[in-house]
Amino acid sequence: MKFIHSADWQLGARFSNFGERAEALRAVRPATLRRTLERARAEAADAFVVAGDLFEDNQVEDSLVREVMALFEAFPDVPVFILPGNHDPLCGPGCIWERPPFREPPAHVTVFREPRACPVAGGWFLAAPLTQKKSPRDPSLALADLAREVAGAGPRAGVTHGSPAIESKHQPDDHPVHLEAASRAGLDYLALGHWHRWQVFDGGRMVMPGTPEPDGFDPGRPPEGAAPGEAGSAGPRGRVALVDLPAAGAPPKVTPLETGSLRWIALDADLPDWDACRARLEEKLSGPDADPEHTVLRLTLRGAPDLRVREAADAWLDRALGAYFARIVDDRTVPALSEAEATALRREHAVIARVMDDLEAAAALVGGRRDDPPSVGGLTLKQLEALAAERKQDWREFDESFWRTAREVLHRELREVTS
Numbered sequence: 001m002k003f004i005h006s007a008d009w010q011l012g013a014r015f016s017n018f019g020e021r022a023e024a025l026r027a028v029r030p031a032t033l034r035r036t037l038e039r040a041r042a043e044a045a046d047a048f049v050v051a052g053d054l055f056e057d058n059q060v061e062d063s064l065v066r067e068v069m070a071l072f073e074a075f076p077d078v079p080v081f082i083l084p085g086n087h088d089p090l091c092g093p094g095c096i097w098e099r100p101p102f103r104e105p106p107a108h109v110t111v112f113r114e115p116r117a118c119p120v121a122g123g124w125f126l127a128a129p130l131t132q133k134k135s136p137r138d139p140s141l142a143l144a145d146l147a148r149e150v151a152g153a154g155p156r157a158g159v160t161h162g163s164p165a166i167e168s169k170h171q172p173d174d175h176p177v178h179l180e181a182a183s184r185a186g187l188d189y190l191a192l193g194h195w196h197r198w199q200v201f202d203g204g205r206m207v208m209p210g211t212p213e214p215d216g217f218d219p220g221r222p223p224e225g226a227a228p229g230e231a232g233s234a235g236p237r238g239r240v241a242l243v244d245l246p247a248a249g250a251p252p253k254v255t256p257l258e259t260g261s262l263r264w265i266a267l268d269a270d271l272p273d274w275d276a277c278r279a280r281l282e283e284k285l286s287g288p289d290a291d292p293e294h295t296v297l298r299l300t301l302r303g304a305p306d307l308r309v310r311e312a313a314d315a316w317l318d319r320a321l322g323a324y325f326a327r328i329v330d331d332r333t334v335p336a337l338s339e340a341e342a343t344a345l346r347r348e349h350a351v352i353a354r355v356m357d358d359l360e361a362a363a364a365l366v367g368g369r370r371d372d373p374p375s376v377g378g379l380t381l382k383q384l385e386a387l388a389a390e391r392k393q394d395w396r397e398f399d400e401s402f403w404r405t406a407r408e409v410l411h412r413e414l415r416e417v418t419s
């Protein structure tokens, strides 16, 4: 029994924060689906499984739903098995699965409409579809009953959708799945969907392949050697699992297949030190692995650059980022004021002047450049530490740049209020 296990296609995802490139991003996914179906055909797979979230939600355009069905129809030799997930649950008459064309699909396309066992190539699919967006119930519980119903030889593969129930890493109402759900239900393999990164559990018998086409910058785990705030640059381009179940009771053979065509990369740029920053960006963006035509880039700009730095940065970014498939420039900079402007503001606003003094004192304190007098606004450093601890914050996160930024934000607010 050999099949492709995919999940979380999220077809119809809107990508509205990408403006005019949203349409291009949306168009990539059906193309990836077509290539993956071609791969299933080339592997002579017995089935192509979607373990939930084929669609972004039940409101996606009918034209897309028809386009996806037309794709499946173009591969009549590839049996397709679709499990409704939490994004596209089987939740009533209006949902995708109860409307044409998925209401009455062609013979080689199966939608799991209830917990059921389905014979495939000498083995079984045992499916537990989702009927609602959230639930505290483990959807894999139904699989043990199904496994008992199918007597006889042949490997048994479960299919469901939910969060691996990792302590403190999942929401209790997000369809938690026991970490040994495959063993517990007596399955040879459990095809899971929901989280968007490749993960393996239960001694290799429970696999979450992640999304076949990446859709986020994944701040969770930066690649080895990456600078802080930088994620995804060494990550895979999205995957499905090629699963081979040789016999009942035998360990599954699982091969990750890279399917995605785009990488999503997040970079940070601290503008005040623009020369160093540009050198680092140039190195990152023009290395041997750089592939801007197939990269979605998010660049976060920080700091309080003066006008000259800002203009130089904008001109360079315009040239350097033009080739990227799609990009977001997340501007978190605050404009720096000249000392003359700051002095004028202080003269006009006595209370603000006090606050600015305190912010500067705080920056000097944490920078270790001043400890006499060791106080800010009448508080000692110890009292400040206690205040931060009370708010469950680490004092060390408030470095000099934090206080400098606070000062610049205050400047900006004042300028807006007084203008």
Ligand SMILES: [Mn+2]
Pocket: 008, 052, 053, 085, 086, 087, 161, 193, 194, 195
């Ligand atoms: Mn999901």
